[in-house]
Amino acid sequence: MDLQQPEWTPQTSQLGEIPTVQERFQAVLKRRLQIQIQNHPPLFPWETQIQEYPDYVDNPSVALVPTWGWGRGASLTLPIDLPERVFQQLLARCQELVASSLPLGAKLVAAVESLFPNDEQAINDLAGLVLRTPYRSASTIEAMPNLDGDYFDLQSRQQMAVSLLAAKQLFDNLTLPVSATNPFVQREWLTDVGAIKLHVEYVQYGAEAKLCVRADLPTIGNIKVGNASTTAMAQSSSSGNLSVEILCVSPRQPYTLEVKLTEIDQQPLTFLILPTM
Structure with missing residues (x-):
């Protein structure tokens, strides 16, 4: 007599149960990880135990080395202070151009144009004015009403003029005629x-x-x-x-x-x- 084997029917989950299980699993795992990190905080590679670090350094001898070291170089005579990052960019370009055979006017334009990439004609016009005017004269700057203000508060042409004056003085300082x-x-x-x-x-x-x-x-x-x-x-x-x-x-x-x-x-x-x- 043949014995009929009971037919095996796979168990199925109702639609929507799997995402619910995954969310619960992730929540439980997250809580366990948080508890473990709180009880056993990770160490930096140089640490052997947990240490507290101050928010600032009191002793200048252990201060971080600055990323910019050339400072302001020779002092510039300008009608307004030049922001440090603008000075750095100008100095970098002047360094690249100082040994070039280009005439000074072309060097000035090339040094400043990266600061004002869409104003080449205006830079050319102002470069000619800077070359014709003694750099110590504030008359080189057109309509500069706020000389005590911030460089970034100036109009675009005023920023160009100040930048061109700075570039000319940098080229003068970097050139040694004998x-x-x-x-x-x-x-x-x-x-x-x-x-x-x-x-x-x-x-x-x-x-x-x-x-x-x-x-x-x-x-x-x-x-x-x-x-x-x-x-x-x-x-x-x-x-x-x-x-x-x-x-x-x-x-x-x-x-x-x-x-x-x-x-x-x-x-x-x-x-x-x-x-x-």
Whole structure:
């Protein structure tokens, strides 16, 4: 006699039960994780036990190293203060352009146009005005009624004019012209770790000439002077003076002077030495 096996019928869930179960499971898991984290907080990789950290640092010796170290450099004579981030952007562009063979007017436009990408014609017009007017004169700025206000409160053309004035002064500070009749030039550039003092001398003897470059650095660093044909470099093991010489210098043959400080982890500060007749 055949025994009929009972037919197996799979159990099914009612529509809507699975999402409900998942939500309950996730809620239970979340609560358990919260309890575990509260009872056993995670540690940072350098910690062996839970520590409390202050909201600020009282001791400047353990303060974080600033990301910007070149400071305001040589002081700028402007009718209004330039915001730090605008100064940084201008200095970066002037560094890229200082050794360029472009005329000064084109350098000014190229340095400022990234701040005002859609106003090239206005920048060109104002650059011509800046070149024709002594940079210490406030008349370079058109209709500047709020000189005591904020840079970002100025009208667009006023911001352009102030930025162009700043760029021109930066190019002036970064350019070191020397000649037989004016053989000495000096610059001082303030940084977050102290002042850089530069002294460049053009020495002519007979038909030959040489450049003597001295740098007083506030910390360990190096200087490099050169162009495509020759390079001289000096490095310090402490703060103090460094010097290099370039022989057989020809008039109108430019040289770059790069200053690097180990405590400022950024691109070297670049100057342009221009020997002239």
